[in-house]
Amino acid sequence: MSGITDAPLLSIRDLRVAFDTQSGTNEVLHGVSFDVLPGETVAIVGESGSGKSTTASAIVNLLPGTGHVTAGSITLDGRELTTLTKSQMERVRGRDIGYVPQDPMSNLNPVWSIGFQVKEAVRATGIASGRRDVEARAIEVLKQAGLGDAERRLHQYPHQFSGGMRQRALIGIGLAADPKLLIADEPTSALDVTVQRVILDHMAKLTRELGTSVLLITHDLGLAAERAEKIVVMKDGEIVEAGPSRIILENPIHPYTKRLVTAAPSIASQRIQTSSRERIDLDVDPAAPPAVRVTDLTKDYKIRQGGFRSEPFRAVDSVSFAIPRGKTLALVGESGSGKSTVAKMVLKLEEPTSGTIEIDGRHIEGLTRKQAFEMRRRMQPVFQDPYGSLDPLRNVGNTISEPLDIHNVGDKASRRARAKELLDQVSLPQALATRYPSELSGGQRQRVAIARALALKPDIVVLDEAVSALDVLVQDQVLQLLAQLQEELDLTYLFITHDLAVVRVAADDVCVMEKGRIVEQGTVDAIFANPSQEYTRRLLDAIPGAAIPLGRGL
Structure with a gap:
């Protein structure tokens, strides 16, 4: 088992990134510096536009548009990355650095099956060759990413996956070669908490067993506190505070960090109160029908399994509630x-197989x-x-x-x-x-x-x-x-x-x-x-x- 050493795996010094615009060069990162040690998880937190994702993109030389590194150093295992050629960087990506982007719909091709895209990633890293070995590894990485029934999922397309399932597929691609460093850019923002735990537990397993480091880009302070040894707080392209996670969160020094901690919801938080909430409660007529009433709502789909055969699938089963x-x-x-399917039926974007929906006492079916x-x-x-x-x-x-x-x-x-x-x-x-x-x-x-x-x-x-x-x-x-x-x-x-x-x-x-x-x-x-x-x-x-x-x- 690899432990954390004093020599950093990833070292960033005075990194500056700019974008060329019609009005001139606009610098968006202003001298960013931090280290990630072997086996360590470091979380970068901050609001949208703070520079978190730009930092991650600069590390793997995937800056969008006219973005480019103007100054500074990025080293991985002592090797300078900013001077590598395109082909040299392509060999680093995937095998040495895994990258999990945030938006699954923008990063999965809708016309290719999930299996094809995972297998292409496996081939690109060179960790498997031959049809059977590649397919076996593709199935393995999907399972590692928390996707059940991975053999069947290989043949499905992105539109047949939920948002969370698509994100898991991207995570599987990022982990395909067991990289030294995994950069995860909001990897769990589309996932429910239990699947999120599966994914993050797997990342922790890699850290423990393989010495893999994780650079976690997130806006979730609870996640950062639980999963990272160190937190780097960014605002407007600069690091405003950095240090051990618990110290940063329990005793924040910078006013911006204090705002982040205060705004973060948790299970110990209180319901947002408004000045007239009690008045609204008193004004409700107990005899009035609820605004929404759903009774025994059921939705069945037919899922095509191959050829002309289809299997019934019950997405919503006898759901009842009132608001x-x-x-x-x-x-x-x-x-x-089944949450979103219920929402679509309430909005009448989907028709229920059975059951009733009432709006202010009026049935909307039919x-x-x-x-x-x-x-x-x-x-x-x-x-x-x-x-x-x-x-x-x-x-x-x-x-x-x-x-x-x-x-x-x-x-x-x-x-x-x-x-x-x-x-x-x-x-x-x-x-x-x-x-x-x-x-x-x-x-x-x-x-x-x-x-x-x-x-x-x-x-x-x-x-x-x-x-x-x-x-x-x-x-x-x-x-x-x-x-x-x-x-x-x-x-x-x-x-x-x-x-x-x-x-x-x-x-x-x-x-x-x-x-x-x-x-x-x-x-x-x-x-x-x-x-x-x-x-x-x-x-x-x-x-x-x-x-x-x-x-x-x-």
Whole structure:
């Protein structure tokens, strides 16, 4: 077993990176320096745009666009990487340095099977040759990455995988050659907590047995605290604080680090409070029907197994719950538990196989197309990916007013005025109305998505992993915004998430789903304090950094 030595495996000194623009050279990394020892895990944390991913990309010479290293040194095992030729660097990537990027949809080719892409990575590293050996290794790395039934998964395509499964496939590719250094750029942001633990446990196993080092890029402070020996805090392309993880998190010195620690949700955090939450509770008419009621909801699919044969698959099995007006119900569970399928049926994007859905006491099954169209004015979605859910060819103002156009609400002038009103409501400057999604940060894009969802003044908003792709500071801002909007507009939220720490601060009630069924439900306080099901206890135990004193209210 390899131990940690004094000689660093990775050493970065005074690293500077710039991008060439039409107005000149823009430096984005300003003298970054840190080391990663053999067998050590180092976490780089910071908000979007802090330079975390740019640092990782510079190490493997994969800077996007016109980005380039302008000064500094990057050495791996004493070998300078910044002077390597393209072909020399290609031999380093994969075999010596494994790289797991964040966005699985952008990094997996949709027209190639998962097996083809994993096998190509195995061949490229040279660790296996010959069809049988390559396929055997591909199956092995998918299993190591936590994918069950790996033999069958080889023949499936990215669109047939959930977001978490796609990310696991990328992790399998990154681990294919048992590299000396694994750079993991937000590797678990799309994963539920139990699968996240499987992946991170495997990384820890590599560290212990092979001396593999891990450079973990993350916005999850709980994960950083639990998994890394050292934390490097970045802001605006500079390191503002670095040191042993527990010292950084328990006694942060820099004001920015203090803000990160305060904003991080945890299972010990308190529900976000608003000034009139108690008043809303008192105003609820106990005789009124719930805003949403789902009864014995079931959804079956037919999964093609090869040729013309298909097998039935039950994605949702007899699910029932109710959401009172003005409240938030969270659906939580592992990837594939059926959460998003339930959300799609509530939004009437999927038809249930059986069961009923009522909105304010009205059944929505069997509605005509026109009736369903009108019903959707009252229910609007906010999806996970703020990059993929906005049309890149529409400016912000047109994006927000698009639902008004579709439903023929008002004239052009009133729609433009409504868009500006909504920008104010989500705390964005009206000047952004003429900008395009590519000119906005991830947090700004998600605020635009929320503004668009509110354009038609809905009663119900379905939030499908709406904050999972955001860094901790932006996530905190968006959660505070959602709580404020719920107070002001008496909104009802169906909150789909795999992050139980977020559930703790954002929801009133929770339903825990496993394999298409609800196995436990109740108030958030009751479920978190005394879960009755072993599955729920496993989900809570798997939350990274559960024992670390993070989050509001502490």
